[in-house]
Amino acid sequence: MSISFTSSIISRLKRDIAEIDRQIVQNKSKAAKINAKIKQLQKDKPDGSSPADQSKLTQIKKLSAQADQLTESQTDLAKQLSVKNAELRLQLAKEK
Numbered sequence: 499m500s501i502s503f504t505s506s507i508i509s510r511l512k513r514d515i516a517e518i519d520r521q522i523v524q525n526k527s528k529a530a531k532i533n534a535k536i537k538q539l540q541k542d543k544p545d546g547s548s549p550a551d552q553s554k555l556t557q558i559k560k561l562s563a564q565a566d567q568l569t570e571s572q573t574d575l576a577k578q579l580s581v582k583n584a585e586l587r588l589q590l591a592k593e594k
Contacts (some may be wrong), residue, residue: 515579518578525568525571526572535557539557
């Protein structure tokens with residue numbers, strides 16, 4: 499492979515890795531905000547008897563589902579990151 503082709507692959511991989519890292523940081527921030535909101539809602543201790551309590555319980559369920567999605571997304575991003583890092587190491591080894 500030519501050096502310029504390998505260099506372009508390396509550049510693309512580095513951009514991809516940076517993007518994945520950015521997404522991971524964003525997801526962690528979102529998850530922290532969601533968890534804080536869940537804790538705040540749980541602190542109010544809804545017992546489910548009033549419509550407002552039902553609304554809080556619904557919010558907690560919705561936020562918990564979002565937190566679960568973010569956890570799954572984090573797992574997928576971690577897998578993608580490890581694959582991209584492996585590809586990058588391979589390309590760097592070819593360049594030498």
